Amino acid sequence: MGPVPLAGDMTLSHSALKGDYRRSKDSSPFNRAMVRFSPHFSFAYFALYSVMAQIQEHNVPSSYRDNILKWNGWGYEDSYFQLNKKGQVTLSGARYDMSGQVLPLLRPWFEENLGVDMSYKTPAQPRSQVKIPEPINNQEFIDHLRNLGISFSNKSQHRLVRSHGHTMHDMSMLRYGGPQRIPDLVVWPKSEEEVVMITQAACKFDVVIIPIGGGTSVSNALECPEDETRSIVSLDMALMDRILWLDDTNLLCRAQAGIVGQSFERQLNAKGFTCGHEPDSIEFSTLGGWVSTRASGMKKNKYGNIEDLLVHVNVVTPKGLIQRQCQVPRISAGPDLHQVILGSEGTLGVITEVTVKIFPLPEVKKFGSIVFPSFKHGVDFFREVAKQRCQPASLRLVDNEQFIMGQSMKLEQNSYWKQLASYCSKLYITKWKGFEINQMVAATCVFEGGQDQVDAEERRLYAIAEQFHGVIGGEENGQYGYRLTFAIAYLRDLGMEYGIMGESFETSVPWDKVINLCRNVKQLIRREAESAGVKYPVLASCRVTQVYDSGACVYFYFGFNSRGLSNALGVYDRIESAARDEIIACGGSISHHHGIGKLRKKWVPSTVGEVGISVLKSIKHELDPQNIFANGNLIDFNRSRL
Numbered sequence: 001m002g003p004v005p006l007a008g009d010m011t012l013s014h015s016a017l018k019g020d021y022r023r024s025k026d027s028s029p030f031n032r033a034m035v036r037f038s039p040h041f042s043f044a045y046f047a048l049y050s051v052m053a054q055i056q057e058h059n060v061p062s063s064y065r066d067n068i069l070k071w072n073g074w075g076y077e078d079s080y081f082q083l084n085k086k087g088q089v090t091l092s093g094a095r096y097d098m099s100g101q102v103l104p105l106l107r108p109w110f111e112e113n114l115g116v117d118m119s120y121k122t123p124a125q126p127r128s129q130v131k132i133p134e135p136i137n138n139q140e141f142i143d144h145l146r147n148l149g150i151s152f153s154n155k156s157q158h159r160l161v162r163s164h165g166h167t168m169h170d171m172s173m174l175r176y177g178g179p180q181r182i183p184d185l186v187v188w189p190k191s192e193e194e195v196v197m198i199t200q201a202a203c204k205f206d207v208v209i210i211p212i213g214g215g216t217s218v219s220n221a222l223e224c225p226e227d228e229t230r231s232i233v234s235l236d237m238a239l240m241d242r243i244l245w246l247d248d249t250n251l252l253c254r255a256q257a258g259i260v261g262q263s264f265e266r267q268l269n270a271k272g273f274t275c276g277h278e279p280d281s282i283e284f285s286t287l288g289g290w291v292s293t294r295a296s297g298m299k300k301n302k303y304g305n306i307e308d309l310l311v312h313v314n315v316v317t318p319k320g321l322i323q324r325q326c327q328v329p330r331i332s333a334g335p336d337l338h339q340v341i342l343g344s345e346g347t348l349g350v351i352t353e354v355t356v357k358i359f360p361l362p363e364v365k366k367f368g369s370i371v372f373p374s375f376k377h378g379v380d381f382f383r384e385v386a387k388q389r390c391q392p393a394s395l396r397l398v399d400n401e402q403f404i405m406g407q408s409m410k411l412e413q414n415s416y417w418k419q420l421a422s423y424c425s426k427l428y429i430t431k432w433k434g435f436e437i438n439q440m441v442a443a444t445c446v447f448e449g450g451q452d453q454v455d456a457e458e459r460r461l462y463a464i465a466e467q468f469h470g471v472i473g474g475e476e477n478g479q480y481g482y483r484l485t486f487a488i489a490y491l492r493d494l495g496m497e498y499g500i501m502g503e504s505f506e507t508s509v510p511w512d513k514v515i516n517l518c519r520n521v522k523q524l525i526r527r528e529a530e531s532a533g534v535k536y537p538v539l540a541s542c543r544v545t546q547v548y549d550s551g552a553c554v555y556f557y558f559g560f561n562s563r564g565l566s567n568a569l570g571v572y573d574r575i576e577s578a579a580r581d582e583i584i585a586c587g588g589s590i591s592h593h594h595g596i597g598k599l600r601k602k603w604v605p606s607t608v609g610e611v612g613i614s615v616l617k618s619i620k621h622e623l624d625p626q627n628i629f630a631n632g633n634l635i636d637f638n639r640s641r642l
């Protein structure tokens with residue numbers, strides 16, 4: 001079945017919809033399947049095409065996702081890395097510290113570390129050329145929504161931007177290919193009541209629901225299963241973005257699940273509070289998405305991961321609303337249902353409202369940095385800090401590759417050596433302390449609390465660092481490391497313009513296996529790339545981002561130059577999958593915070609075991625026997641066994 005171009009959309013008037021309804025009955029999944037497999041399909045195809053390409057919509061809201069985000073890359077539409085007239089890299093727009101500034105070292109870094117030739121370009125296709133599969137309209141469901149006054153649209157542009165997250169596959173599909181299957185309809189509930197009505201209607205008319213928050217998933221969690229023949233609805237939480245109440249006695253806040261992280265935090269800050277949950281995607285990810293993926297933020301040492309912050313949650317399932325009948329700090333009442341909802345990835349229902357802990361804004365927030373002669377020194381330091389339980393709000397260790405990469409993103413006048421000069425000189429580091437440029441690594445930290453507490457934490461941390469040959473690198477360098485977090489997410493788009501494929505992935509691992517795992521995975525990435533025919537230098541780097549009593553979270557970046565490869569995405573898959581196998585062989589987990597989605601599904605059975613899978617299936621069958629929440633994440637569920 002041929003897809004239709006985006007430009008083919010036509011708006012239907014309300015009266016025209018009546019005729020459309022009649023004809024669209026012919027476009028049932030069954031008939032579509034017949035058309036797909038019939039060798040004599042052309043007449044039927046064109047008849048269906050003209051019906052299906054017609055727009056049906058009601059009260060469509062104006063949404064940030066449609067208005068200010070890129071349709072085929074990361075982040076804001078006005079922010080992207082580009083080359084200026086002198087061939088140097090700049091970040092467009094005015095949203096970030098480095099926006100509008102020249103980064104003279106970044107292009108040479110790309111050339112040296114990934115073999116990029118800036119005259120070899122792999123530009124993205126224009127949006128108008130993306131081929132969009134026509135929607136499967138479940139007309140009874142659509143009419144029902146209209147009667148209920150619920151906002152919806154089957155317009156291609158609304159459907160496309162809700163069909164993906166931000167994996168390499170997602171971006172390649174948008175830039176160079178076309179989607180096989182995307183949501184057929186987008187709905188925008190305004191309240192929990194509307195979510196209940198949509199879910200009930202989905203059960204009645206046998207429609208699939210895929211909830212979407214910020215769309216920042218990096219696990220293919222938002223992708224529609226290609227073989228789904230029912231109409232798929234993307235349930236966009238964008239209008240459910242309000243704080244419902246704030247309780248400054250018990251330090252709790254309840255908000256609708258669609259609230260975007262940065263907005264939530266800004267509103268809390270204005271009242272003198274913080275939630276403390278800061279994933280690197282906080283600009284766009286949502287409260288409901290955090291719960292749904294079991295997210296982790298950079299300041300989890302002080303505030304905890306999302307499971308530590310969650311106090312109460314409402315979930316609308318086909319079976320009804322799940323909610324605990326009290327909002328208490330802890331409860332001993334059997335297995336904790338919250339743990340079933342955390343990480344459920346949209347497979348059980350829609351998270352509508354969430355109560356989380358909040359904290360008074362810290363009096364002081366201070367950054368810091370420490371350089372170490374080698375990755376091993378840095379990891380040993382982290383291990384000791386965890387043992388003494390004196391980790392500051394955030395503590396991150398980048399390996400040498402990332403340290404160098406970070407330097408390449410600096411404005412020339414801010415290079416590490418310039419800033420380091422007030423504390424020590426390059427000479428001091430390299431000659432006196434004996435650091436080697438191609439071995440040294442850096443830790444960055446954030447201290448939060450009262451002035452005395454921050455001073456004490458700093459003193460203790462730096463004293464431990466000294467035992468591991470750490471040299472204090474200063475506040476500016478620490479702050480820079482965290483600022484880079486947001487800009488770095490835009491780098492892949494620049495790389496993709498020049499044939500680079502890149503991805504990040506993460507794991508959790510016991511302390512005694514950290515060094516081995518990091519070394520082996522990096523080596524494996526390089527080896528796999530080379531044996532798959534990559535002719536250029538390969539980026540394989542990692543950082544330790546979270547510390548726990550018994551282990552750490554390790555986050556990898558890898559990238560390679562696809563020039564000359566006939567199946568670049570296949571090579572990418574091969575490297576990514578081999579790296580995950582290696583992680584597991586080295587004692588790591590399939591994910592620390594990105595979740596499973598469909599990307600890491602094949603490793604779930606070996607992670608949770610056969611009995612574990614059957615428990616998960618039983619929960620799913622109990623709550624959603626028709627498999628309405630059929631996004632295919634986590635494990636494979638069949639329709640009801642009844």
Ligand SMILES: Cc1cc2nc3c(=O)[nH]c(=O)nc-3n(C[C@H](O)[C@H](O)[C@H](O)COP(=O)(O)OP(=O)(O)OC[C@H]3O[C@@H](n4cnc5c(N)ncnc54)[C@H](O)[C@@H]3O)c2cc1C
Pocket residue numbers: 165166210211212213214215216217218221222237257258278279280281284285286287288289290291292293294295296297298345346347349350351352489593594595631633
């Ligand atoms: C640049 C970048 C940085 C990132 N940094 C981090 C990080 O530091 N820490 C971290 O944990 N993750 C990180 N991620 C991953 C991602 O941001 C998280 O998984 C995030 O929690 C997803 O939230 P979202 O609102 O974007 O959810 P979406 O991407 O919209 O959805 C993710 C999954 O949750 C489901 N879902 C969303 N909302 C609901 C709801 N209300 N009810 C039921 N199901 C729902 C969806 O169906 C889907 O299965 C990063 C991703 C990127 C691209």
